[in-house]
Amino acid sequence: MAANFSKKFPRVAEVTALLDAFFSNEYPDFFGSSPLHPIAQLKRSKVIHDNLWGTNDFNWRELAVIDSPIFQRLRNIHQTGLAYFVYPCAHHTRFEHSLGVCIMASRVFDAFERQHRTRFQTIAKTVDPKIKDPSETLAQWRAELRLAALLHDTGHSLHSHTSEIVYSQIPLLAEAAKELSRMAGTSKGVGEVLSFCISCTNAMRNFLARTEDKLMPSEESDVQVDLDNVSLLIIGRAKHPQLQFLGDIISSHLDADKLDYLLRDATAAGLPLRYDLERYLYTVDFVDQKLADGEGFLQELYSAAGSTPERNAPLENFPYPFYNSFKLHLPRQAMNTIEQIIICKFMLFSYIYHHKKVRAAEGMLARLIRRGVSSWRAEGMTDADLIERFLKLTDHALDGDIFSLKDDDISDYRERVTNRVLPREVVGFTASIKHPESAKVSAFMAELLKREKTKELVKRFEEALAVELHRQLPSLSPEHEAILTKTGTWFDVPKIPTFDKLEDLLVEATSVTDIFPVTSWIQAYISYRYNVRVFAFSEYVPQVEQAARYACKVVLGINDPNFVDAVKTSRES
Amino acid sequence: MTPQDMTLGDFVQQLLVQLGGDAELHFKDERPWHELFYKLKTDPDAPGKPTFFETLFFDWNGAYPKCLELSEYLHALHWTGCMAAANPGYDLFKLNPEVEALWHGEVSVELQQFMLVAADIARPRLTVV
Numbered sequence A: 001m002a003a004n005f006s007k008k009f010p011r012v013a014e015v016t017a018l019l020d021a022f023f024s025n026e027y028p029d030f031f032g033s034s035p036l037h038p039i040a041q042l043k044r045s046k047v048i049h050d051n052l053w054g055t056n057d058f059n060w061r062e063l064a065v066i067d068s069p070i071f072q073r074l075r076n077i078h079q080t081g082l083a084y085f086v087y088p089c090a091h092h093t094r095f096e097h098s099l100g101v102c103i104m105a106s107r108v109f110d111a112f113e114r115q116h117r118t119r120f121q122t123i124a125k126t127v128d129p130k131i132k133d134p135s136e137t138l139a140q141w142r143a144e145l146r147l148a149a150l151l152h153d154t155g156h157s158l159h160s161h162t163s164e165i166v167y168s169q170i171p172l173l174a175e176a177a178k179e180l181s182r183m184a185g186t187s188k189g190v191g192e193v194l195s196f197c198i199s200c201t202n203a204m205r206n207f208l209a210r211t212e213d214k215l216m217p218s219e220e221s222d223v224q225v226d227l228d229n230v231s232l233l234i235i236g237r238a239k240h241p242q243l244q245f246l247g248d249i250i251s252s253h254l255d256a257d258k259l260d261y262l263l264r265d266a267t268a269a270g271l272p273l274r275y276d277l278e279r280y281l282y283t284v285d286f287v288d289q290k291l292a293d294g295e296g297f298l299q300e301l302y303s304a305a306g307s308t309p310e311r312n313a314p315l316e317n318f319p320y321p322f323y324n325s326f327k328l329h330l331p332r333q334a335m336n337t338i339e340q341i342i343i344c345k346f347m348l349f350s351y352i353y354h355h356k357k358v359r360a361a362e363g364m365l366a367r368l369i370r371r372g373v374s375s376w377r378a379e380g381m382t383d384a385d386l387i388e389r390f391l392k393l394t395d396h397a398l399d400g401d402i403f404s405l406k407d408d409d410i411s412d413y414r415e416r417v418t419n420r421v422l423p424r425e426v427v428g429f430t431a432s433i434k435h436p437e438s439a440k441v442s443a444f445m446a447e448l449l450k451r452e453k454t455k456e457l458v459k460r461f462e463e464a465l466a467v468e469l470h471r472q473l474p475s476l477s478p479e480h481e482a483i484l485t486k487t488g489t490w491f492d493v494p495k496i497p498t499f500d501k502l503e504d505l506l507v508e509a510t511s512v513t514d515i516f517p518v519t520s521w522i523q524a525y526i527s528y529r530y531n532v533r534v535f536a537f538s539e540y541v542p543q544v545e546q547a548a549r550y551a552c553k554v555v556l557g558i559n560d561p562n563f564v565d566a567v568k569t570s571r572e573s
Numbered sequence B: 001m002t003p004q005d006m007t008l009g010d011f012v013q014q015l016l017v018q019l020g021g022d023a024e025l026h027f028k029d030e031r032p033w034h035e036l037f038y039k040l041k042t043d044p045d046a047p048g049k050p051t052f053f054e055t056l057f058f059d060w061n062g063a064y065p066k067c068l069e070l071s072e073y074l075h076a077l078h079w080t081g082c083m084a085a086a087n088p089g090y091d092l093f094k095l096n097p098e099v100e101a102l103w104h105g106e107v108s109v110e111l112q113q114f115m116l117v118a119a120d121i122a123r124p125r126l127t128v129v
Helices: A010-026 A060-066 A069-076 A094-127 A134-151 A161-167 A171-184 A190-200 A202-212 A227-234 A241-250 A256-269 A277-283 A297-304 A332-353 A356-378 A383-392 A395-399 A413-418 A438-448 A454-472 A480-487 A518-529 A538-556 A563-572 B008-019 B031-042 B068-079 B097-103 B109-126
Strands: A045-050 A054-059 A285-292 A322-329 A424-429 A490-492 A532-536 B092-095
Touching: A010 A171, A010 A190, A010 A202, A010 A383, A045 A060, A045 A094, A054 A060, A054 A094, A060 A069, A060 A134, A060 A202, A069 A094, A094 A134, A094 A241, A094 A256, A094 A277, A094 A285, A134 A190, A134 A227, A134 A241, A161 A190, A161 A356, A161 A383, A171 A190, A171 A297, A171 A383, A190 A202, A190 A227, A202 A227, A227 A241, A241 A256, A241 A285, A241 A322, A256 A277, A256 A332, A277 A332, A332 A518, A356 A383, A356 A413, A356 A424, A356 A490, A356 A532, A395 A413, A424 A538, A424 A563, A438 A454, A438 A538, A438 B008, A438 B068, A438 B097, A454 A480, A454 A490, A454 A538, A480 A538, A518 B068, A532 A538, A538 A563, B008 B068, B008 B097, B008 B109, B031 B068, B031 B109, B092 B097
Parallel strands: none
Antiparallel strands: A045 A054, A285 A322, A424 A532, A490 A532
């Protein structure tokens, strides 16, 4: 499949090729031309016990992946970045999360199979009319689903999403993300690019093929897997539209990823958030649905994956070419569970991801990593070199020398991060503030959320902060950027929690959002709880507060000189 | 503002201004919005058509094309208070007049021409009488 795509999606092919070279050079014992591993002969399966999901079997193929350095490095990448500065027990990592997603994905699959075995077998025969034993096909899908779940986060780097916001700016990866979106016919980020490309590498494919030969003589290998389908599942697709529900299990609004991380993050942080998993598994279903394909992306995808499903012409009441597909579906009886899952996600944003101290720590770390990238660029590193570096980095990087940058402005950031000397929130406001000039705040926030303008507007705000700081602290530096860095000052605009695929989630032929206005809940919640903030090192808070007054005047056009004080008062009361 | 520097968010704002502050528009059901934008993207180029349409990406994950960027921005207009959706089911939303006053910006002649055409196409699709 990768070969079929290489001309059409050259950046994705380029990233895959560079990862291939990187793995064979970096881990020659696993992925090189004369590999050693796996050394010991493999048992058919082993048990791994998880604190959330209990005792679970992993088969020989999964164990080989788990024991490979590509997966083991996830042990050193915290799932929730620096959230452990606020929730001391939130030390869980991408490693156990990936195992959890694998367990959840197969539980959803098993629930399907238990309840809809006959329909399942019919789909198997539709996808491949030549098959003799549909049970084998179902076992293959299950194995592919579990492998996709294991591999879905292998592209992560240090402190998870904190570094992702930095490496997502590497032009090669940004271009590849656009290509992958087009390939999948659905928006994809750089994290998915890396995980997808890792699964496409010859290094990984050869490793898995070799692993099969290492089974103990007494053990039989189980089903074969189609690694192309594994790669497609990672990006929420499948090799045939009738298998779309499998892609939905890995990447959709109520996917296995969410089923794991909601509970794992909440439990690790000690938060009493729960959802009814038993109910979810009892009710989860798949339903036939037309999959529109107006721009022909899906046609290209299925063709490259080697399948030729029938693409239907538009109908009078359906104006796009379409495929008949099966999508993940939850019936009306699952509504309470859906609500619980959505509320859990809200609460995690409020409790953890958008907590002001977590934002302060991660904002400082992101600045340190960004400065690291600038200095590595100055040493001559290319996009490919940077991608390799991020794939080597784990959270341990903060303990080593790699971020001991010879840069006076930022030299103490690493010390501050590792010793939790965090910046303070100087001022923060929501879109729902009560103030005579609140329309200006609304217009500013709306402007800030235009994708192409966020960066520019943040820069304008920070520039205004720097102008006023320079006036107050002229000896600090003549350079505005240096003033901001030395005072630990920035304007923080967190990512908005999205529930973008909610409308696609069907409950008995109607969208979830037709049954209860969850999108409006979300918006009301964001309006009251989503803060943009100015942070600064404690020692500069009074000066930065004054600078924030100036920035609100010149950037937002707020005339009230007491706006910042009013915002602070309303929050403090 | 010109067709070259207009963003999706700018376009939505100007469209709302063209449709008039009194217009009540579909909100909960986003489908008309996405289908309008898909039509504007795929229709033959008209004079003044903003260039962002060329690269506007639509997800094909269900019964109609869906632009995540548009979806996020429509939601943002609501929760930032630029658009009000007070009806119990949040079916419709309406432009906040104080915000509307801040959005009357300068647009180039050719862009203004396109906005008039776009508003004519949008009116029967987005507004509810």
